[in-house]
Amino acid sequence: MLELPGPEAAVEGEAVDEDQRLAPPRRTEEETASVVLHEARTRHGTRARGPRARDPRGPPAAARLRDRKRDSEGGLMAQTTGGAPYGQGVARILRAVPPVSEPAIDPSELAGRAGLDDRDVPGVEAAMGVLGVLGVLDLETGPGGEPLFRAATSIAHGCILSLAEHLDQGLDVLLNWGRAEAGADTSAGGEAVLSGPRFLFAVENRRFAERGASAPPLASAEIVQAVIKEEARGGESRYLVQYDARSRQYQLIGGHRRPDDLTIGHTMVRELEEELTDFSFDHDGDTLTELQRFERLMVSRTSGVLTRYRIVVFHLRTRRPRLLLGPADRWISERELNTGRADDGRRILFSAPTELAGGLAGLEPSLPAAGAGSHGWGFLRRHPWEAMGLVLGLLGLAVSVLQLR
CATH class of the missing domain: 1.10.10 (Arc Repressor Mutant, subunit A)
Incomplete structure (x- = not known):
């Protein structure tokens, strides 16, 4: 009978346990890789990929x-x-x-x-x-x-x-995601190129340009806007807009509907009271008339994503003799409003009501005829010290002229 060598014969002077004696010889790493590769090819099939x-x-x-x-x-x-x-x-x-x-x-x-x-x-x-x-x-x-x-x-x-x-x-590629500067008009230089909101605004505009109306919006919003019209001297119609620093454009007075606004009309009243100086809506003297509802798909200059806007346009009429203007408010001509660009070069966000008979020209003024000069009184109330200084300066000039005589 053939006798197997004992443990002492495996390696002189070392004990070998039963598992080591019965285990197959170890392969080198190259041999193992070859076997594993062969098994993988057998299992998945060899692909003719040159x-x-x-x-x-x-x-x-x-x-x-x-x-x-x-x-x-x-x-x-x-x-x-x-x-x-x-x-x-x-x-x-x-x-x-x-x-x-x-x-x-x-x-x-x-x-x-x-x-x-x-x-x-x-x-x-x-x-x-x-x-x-x-x-x-x-x-x-x-x-x-x-x-x-x-x-x-x-x-x-x-x-x-x-x-x-x-x-x-661990470096960031895009920066400033917390800043609402998606629609910035300034030339991008240096780190401005890496602005996250601007990058998002650019890629969403491209997606919208490629897909058009079939591009799915990433957000939706309900918006109210108020057409506030006055007849200036000479019979020219002017409209009140407000500059929005976040979106870098002029807009009609208005804004987004909030969850706690009971109706879209409540949204319009709230926005008027928030955005107009010293304005509190008077249900006896102020009237809001809905002009049109429509939808518009556009890339938000604030959030940077393609948004479906549901817009409701109102016409404000008031018995007030004047409206006080804030530093961001200004009257613009109908020409500027229709072209979408103010004379100072800034963009105007406006969609003309298409269902309004006679267009904007057919709208009655929001203010009484006496309100045409209200912007002057508004300046006096907003800048009383500057006005007083101007008056004193004129008086001093008059006294000097009289003394020369």
Whole structure:
């Protein structure tokens, strides 16, 4: 009978337990990678993808050799330093995207190049989806219908690598998300180019331009506006507008409906009282007439997203002899209102009521005829000390002239 050597014969001077004696011989890492790769090809089927199947930078199966280290050290992403761990994991994926000079690869192979495995393929696909929206990827389809990725251009590849650096270092690409400056008209220079609200405003405008009325809005709002008209000297019609610093444009007096506004009429009354100087709505002397309801799809210059506005336009008539104007208020001509641009170059947000017979010209003035000069009295009430100084200056000039005689 053939006798097996005892434990003492395995390694001289060392004890060997039963599991070690019966275990198969250990493979080298290269042998293990070859076996795992063979098993993967057998399980999934070999795809005829030309030279991409022989990419020496690491097939997905080779990443399985890191599983033990990955599990023992808290995950592959936890081994990096700098920015957030999840961000650094995505950075590795971005750096693995081939440049335009190399063949496109599928998500599984991309995961392998990033040092990940097949469990990370959904994360790779998610990252590629974001890059695809940015337009920096060249998307192809493999023989089996699988998506293939590479950078669209050399500049696009530089953008991808820059994003990876931002992720590694924990840097923000876009800034100032808390500031309502989406529709800023000022020229963008320096960090202004990276303003989050301006970026959002630009991409939403492009989406709206591409899709038109079929573009789904991301927000909705109910808006009220008041047409306040006066007949100035010479018979010219003028309309009251107010400059909105947030949206950087003139608008009719009005605003958004709030949840606690019982009706849209209550919204209009509240906005008049909030925006006009020393104005309290008098139900005996003030009248609001609804002119028109309509919808308008546009990109908000405040929030930056495409918004569906439901607008209700009212006409205010009052027995007051005058309205006091605040520093942001001004009267503009019908010509300025219809062209959408004030004489000072600023934009005017206005949609002319299409259902109004005779248009704006057919509207009666909001103020009595005596109110045509009300803007002068409004100046005196708002700036009494300046007015007094002007009067004293004129008196002093008159006294000086009399003394010269």
